[in-house]
Amino acid sequence: MNRDLRNHVIKTLDAGVRSDGRKALEFRQPMSVEYGVTTTAEGSARVIIGETEVMVGVKVELGRPYPDSPNQGTMMVGAELLPMSSPEFESGPPSIQAIELARVVDRGIRESKSIDFKKLCIEPGEKVWTLIIDIISINDAGNLFDAASLGALAALKDFRFPNLDEDGNVVHKIKGDKVLEFEGEPIEVTVLKIGKHFVVDPTSNEEQAVDARLTVAVLANGELCAMQKGGETPLNQEEIMKMVDIAIEKTNELRVLLK
């Protein structure tokens, strides 16, 4: 970690203002969610938070169910940290950051029980729908976690099942109109601890200066459904509760964007 950078970030936070002029618990502007950005996906969305831009596409395939859940469809989340989106990212197999990002978004959706996987079953033991959610970073200016989870949720809301032809194959070309039933609204907010300060929506520089971070997935009723701590510094219980409080409050701000 660059010590000068970290000292600088902490110094600006001590002064109550961040390097881009924001308060510690303020998200960047502009913030937006756009639905249906690519017609080749069965559902898609673009999320913009400040200069950070993430695209999420959902494709669907027919597959066999897992033997231990023969009457349930499946879901897969992948994340591509494109080398196009940051000088830090390289081509090749998914890095550990990409894997963590995908898994944290996956858990937020899966554990919220928003999707009834039984309804994705076409023929028990034989044929089920597999939802494949792909998260793509277009420009990484920090806070990919929150942008990605919001994008995944929006892309699922935009999702329409494709039709099947007489032989039971998927017809991707023609858009269907059946929506995916989706209960609840799991939204993730990541709270960072830098020095003694708590911040949300970090820039890339702030991410490099982080001590600890906590991503919290919150449902509309305020219930939590997934969490992930990152960073090398330990947190005490009081700090964790404070970070959870911040996350709950901030998810309400993000929820408005989905309307």
Added chain:
Amino acid sequence: MGYDKRIDGRKFNEMRKMEAKVGVIKRADGSAYFRTGNTWAYAAVYGPRELYPKFKQNPGKGILRCNYNMLPFSSSHDRVRPGGSRRSKEISMVTEKALISVLDLSQYPNAVVDVFIELPETEAGSRCAGITAAAMALADAGLAMKDLVAAVSVGRVDDKILVDLDYAEEAYEDGPVADIPIAMTANTGKVTLLQMDGLISKEQLNEALDMGKSSLKEIYELQKKALKDKYKVV
């Protein structure tokens, strides 16, 4: 019979609806977006930056490295598996060749210029859209360039010569089809990419290339405008 009317109603020498923009990816040194119909591409340039591993460095001149990639949800068929295919490797290579002649890489010894082309949605003509976007991104990055490059696919559907084939035309079944992606330098008019799939006569090829030239001119004007718009005084 013959192919009397294009499936989407365009004139035979008419492009799909185009859009071009530069500076769309803030973290990149140069970036651009180009759309024709439902095919659109982002291109981002990073560099010149130091090339690793070091033994690949050339003290005489820098190298250009292009990477063409279809995003997992960009196909109207099944999901595209991430990680590249033989097809994407070949397209990356021909893209590099299409662009390298307009760059003056002797100014960047030991360095690499990386070009990343990403396609969120494709409906034929994606390599051409990628090259067109990449040329703008290279210019946006402020690299030493002698010219711009624009690309388009020309071809033949049944008895007609036309430009900017869409997916339905590439898959036309009632007669022979030829798909010819070409790229050309804007001012010197040199062809830097030429590929072909399908059946065509020598005369038809010549006719197709002529038709391509005027479309490329149109694309070039759009590229130029997009680049100028970024620096417009408000």
